[in-house]
Amino acid sequence: PGPxxxxxxxxxxxxxxxxxxxxxxVHFTCLCPQDPLPLxxxxxxxxxxxxxxxxxxxxxxxxxxxxxRSKWExxxxxxxxxxxxxxxxxxxxxxxxxxxxxxxxxxEAVRVFLAHRAAxxxxxSGLVAKDLKVDxxxxxxx
Numbered sequence: 001p002g003p004x005x006x007x008x009x010x011x012x013x014x015x016x017x018x019x020x021x022x023x024x025x026v027h028f029t030c031l032c033p034q035d036p037l038p039l040x041x042x043x044x045x046x047x048x049x050x051x052x053x054x055x056x057x058x059x060x061x062x063x064x065x066x067x068x069r070s071k072w073e074x075x076x077x078x079x080x081x082x083x084x085x086x087x088x089x090x091x092x093x094x095x096x097x098x099x100x101x102x103x104x105x106x107x108e109a110v111r112v113f114l115a116h117r118a119a120x121x122x123x124x125s126g127l128v129a130k131d132l133k134v135d136x137x138x139x140x141x142x
Contacts, residue, residue, distance in 0.1 A: 036070040043072070052078065061091045068098040076105050084116040089124040097131050110134060 046052055051063040052075075064082060067075030076099055083095035099109040110132050117125050129135075 037066065039070050039072055042067055042070045057082075057086060057088075057091065061086075061095070065094060065098050068095075068102055071102060073104070076102065076108065080109070080112045084112060084119075089121070089127070092120070092124055093128055093131060096128050100132050114138065 046067075051059065054060045054063065061082065064075055064079040068079050079095045079099055083092045083099075086092065096109055096113055099105050102109075113128055113132055113134065117129070120128070129138075
């Protein structure tokens with residue numbers, strides 16, 4: 001495509017194919033900036049690229065972190081679902097932290113963690129508990 005092509009017309013599949021030769025960490029860094037994006041931008045990205053249904057765990061993880069960091073409330077259940085179902089600490093811990101840092105959903109992060117804690121690897125459970133400021137013996141929500 002020429003330089004005047006509107007990038008918002010590209011589908012997620014097209015973007016994935018175009019970036020397939022670029023090291024993953026390069027476009028993941030772009031997808032999850034340290035500062036939140038305006039919520040309108042995040043919603044537009046969802047409308048155009050459909051990241052909510054992306055089956056690639058690496059992309060979906062970074063997308064959900066960006067959404068929660070940008071205070072998109074609809075992303076919170078998806079982030080908590082991935083945090084409890086995916087099973088890898090590299091995804092679980094940061095997702096719980098992002099939701100916990102979203103003040104409105106702090107108690108929900110703790111509640112979901114406590115409900116799923118017993119199924120987690122002990123190291124993951126211990127580190128997430130530390131991140132969420134949950135006492136080792138705590139078994140109920142705040």
